[in-house]
Amino acid sequence: MSPVIVALDVPSSDQALALVDQLDPALCRVKVGKELFTRCGPEILKALHGRGFEVFLDLKYHDIPNTCAQAVLAAAEQGVWMVNVHASGGRRMMEAAGEVLEQHQLPTRLIAVTVLTSMSPDDLQETGVTRPLQEQVLHLARLTRDSGLHGVVCSAQEASILRDALGSDFLKVTPGIRPADSEVGDQRRIMTPEAAMAAGSTHLVIGRPISRAADPGQVLRDITRLLPR
């Protein structure tokens, strides 16, 4: 299966479906985030599943353990391939989320966000975290692994450190992917798709470079050609 996950950051079901109808489900999975899910709800998941796409529901839950676990359960019951929480919610929150999936024997992958790829070292310091950014990512990734989750969201710039510390099987889902010459926008820790794979990313989240392209299907095919088979 392709490592590419296309972020469907658009404001309507019609726009999301028009976009995915230009994408080949053999070449990517898709990601539904806060904007699309808040506007369209679970119906969009059904429509994407119906078109043959595996879906990463990127709602980044962060709450008390019971609330977080029940939200993860609700997501998994919709048949999504992957769902996520924030690692900064802590061990008990992550364990509760993992346990509820196990109890219900649901195969959904559960991962945790470490430090958002839009954050620079200065942004992180401003939140009161004084550790260097890469150490904070590694710290939260270890906590995530020790809480029994399948992997993390991190930037590709930390992927090799996490691969060395936690192994290749631990998922490293990396947004902030920017093909050469594409706009950086609000991202701060970026890498090209081919460099990210070489660094140890297991999955590449790519939004605007594909969704805002004149021909999203062609951009996806071009990126795929650069990746190892």
Ligand SMILES: O=c1ccn([C@@H]2O[C@H](COP(=O)(O)O)[C@@H](O)[C@H]2O)c(=O)[nH]1
């Ligand atoms: O640390 C994170 C966590 C999630 N995201 C999400 O990934 C995509 C990236 O989209 P681009 O348009 O390629 O920047 C977007 O949906 C974010 O919500 C992230 O960027 N960083």
